[in-house]
Amino acid sequence: MTSPAAQTLDDLLLPAAPDLRQAVAEWLRHLATERRLSPNTVEAYGRDVRIFLTFLQGHLGAPASLDDLTALKPRDLRAFLAARRAEGLVSRSLMRALASSRSLARFLARSGRGEASAFAAVRSPKIPRSLPKPVSPAAARALADADTRAGEEREGWVLARDAAVIALLYGCGLRISEALSLTRAQAPVEGVDRIEVTGKGGKTRQLPVIPAVQASIAAYLADCPWTLAPSGPLFVGAKGGPLNPRIVQAAVARMRGGLGLPDSATPHALRHSFATHLLARGGDLRTIQELLGHASLSTTQIYTEVDAARLVAVHQQFHPRARARA
Known part of the structure; x- marks a missing residue:
C-alpha cells in the first residue's frame, strides 16, 4: 500500500x-x-x-x-x-x-x-495582526437553530443535521474537521455527556457536551433516514456518505445573509465564539486552552485581546462621558 x-x-x-x-x-x-x-x-x-x-x-x-x-x-x-x-x-x-x-x-x-x-x-514577510472575529451569543444560537432555515426547500432531516453540526462547533469549540470525524458510536446521546476528538498533531482531548447540543444531535438522529453503522460517520450527506464540510459552510453562508451577519461569520468563527464567550463569562484561560486543544497557552491568549476589544467598544458605546466626546 x-x-x-x-x-x-x-x-x-x-x-x-x-x-x-x-x-x-x-x-x-x-x-x-x-x-x-x-x-x-x-x-x-x-x-x-x-x-x-x-x-x-x-x-x-x-x-x-x-x-x-x-x-x-x-x-x-x-x-x-x-x-x-x-x-x-x-x-x-x-x-x-x-x-x-x-x-x-x-x-x-x-x-x-x-x-x-x-x-x-531572509526575513518572513510581515503580516498584519488580526484578532479572531466571533459572532454574538444570539447569532450563534440562531445559526444552531434548525428553525432559522424553516423556509428553505430542504428536507427536515438535512436542516436538523446542519443545526446539530453547528451546535457542536459552538457548544464544544470544535474545528469542522473534528465534528465531521465523529462516528455514530461517539454520538453524545442517551446519557453520554462527553466526546473524544482527535485534533491537530493527532492529539486527543475529551470535551463535555451541554444538554442543548445533545438535544440537537438527538433530533438529527431521530429524523435521519439512513441507518448509521456504529463505526461509520455520525453526520452523513444526502446519499448516506460522509458529510462534506463545504455543505456546512454553504449552510452557514446562507444563514448569515438572512441574519445580517458579516462574511467573517463562518463555521470556524463559531469556535472563536466558543472561546470568547467562555472567557467573557469568567472561564479560566488554561481550561479554555485544553478545551480548544491548543498546544501553547500563547495561542489561546489572543482571546483575551478579543474580550478587551469588546469591553472597550461597549464602554465607548454606552458610557455617558465617552458618548459626549464622540
Missing part, C-alpha cells in the same frame, strides 16, 4: 533532480509520521515546495538538485517572494510558502545533506 507521503509526492510531479526528489519524499514522510501532521497539512507543505521548486527550475534553468538548494543565496529567495507577490499573493500566503521550504531546509540540515543558510538570512 502506498504511504500518504509517497502518494503526495507522486501527485506533486516535482520539477527536481532525483536526489532532491528523494529528499522531499523523506521529508514528507517525516512530517506525516514523526511530526504527526494532518494529511491536509502535509499536502499543503508539499504543494508549497512544488511551487518553490517550479520557480527554481525557471530561475536556475534546470531542475534543482540538493547542491543547488544548499547553494542558494538570499537574493534567490527574495526573487521567489517577489515573483509570488507579483502573482497576487498576500503576506500571509507568502509567509507560509517560505515556511514550507524552510522546513525542508531544516530537515536536510538535520539529516546531513547540507546547510541551506539562505533560508535563515
Whole structure:
C-alpha cells in the first residue's frame, strides 16, 4: 500500500533532480509520521515546495538538485517572494510558502545533506495582526437553530443535521474537521455527556457536551433516514456518505445573509465564539486552552485581546462621558 507521503509526492510531479526528489519524499514522510501532521497539512507543505521548486527550475534553468538548494543565496529567495507577490499573493500566503521550504531546509540540515543558510538570512514577510472575529451569543444560537432555515426547500432531516453540526462547533469549540470525524458510536446521546476528538498533531482531548447540543444531535438522529453503522460517520450527506464540510459552510453562508451577519461569520468563527464567550463569562484561560486543544497557552491568549476589544467598544458605546466626546 502506498504511504500518504509517497502518494503526495507522486501527485506533486516535482520539477527536481532525483536526489532532491528523494529528499522531499523523506521529508514528507517525516512530517506525516514523526511530526504527526494532518494529511491536509502535509499536502499543503508539499504543494508549497512544488511551487518553490517550479520557480527554481525557471530561475536556475534546470531542475534543482540538493547542491543547488544548499547553494542558494538570499537574493534567490527574495526573487521567489517577489515573483509570488507579483502573482497576487498576500503576506500571509507568502509567509507560509517560505515556511514550507524552510522546513525542508531544516530537515536536510538535520539529516546531513547540507546547510541551506539562505533560508535563515531572509526575513518572513510581515503580516498584519488580526484578532479572531466571533459572532454574538444570539447569532450563534440562531445559526444552531434548525428553525432559522424553516423556509428553505430542504428536507427536515438535512436542516436538523446542519443545526446539530453547528451546535457542536459552538457548544464544544470544535474545528469542522473534528465534528465531521465523529462516528455514530461517539454520538453524545442517551446519557453520554462527553466526546473524544482527535485534533491537530493527532492529539486527543475529551470535551463535555451541554444538554442543548445533545438535544440537537438527538433530533438529527431521530429524523435521519439512513441507518448509521456504529463505526461509520455520525453526520452523513444526502446519499448516506460522509458529510462534506463545504455543505456546512454553504449552510452557514446562507444563514448569515438572512441574519445580517458579516462574511467573517463562518463555521470556524463559531469556535472563536466558543472561546470568547467562555472567557467573557469568567472561564479560566488554561481550561479554555485544553478545551480548544491548543498546544501553547500563547495561542489561546489572543482571546483575551478579543474580550478587551469588546469591553472597550461597549464602554465607548454606552458610557455617558465617552458618548459626549464622540
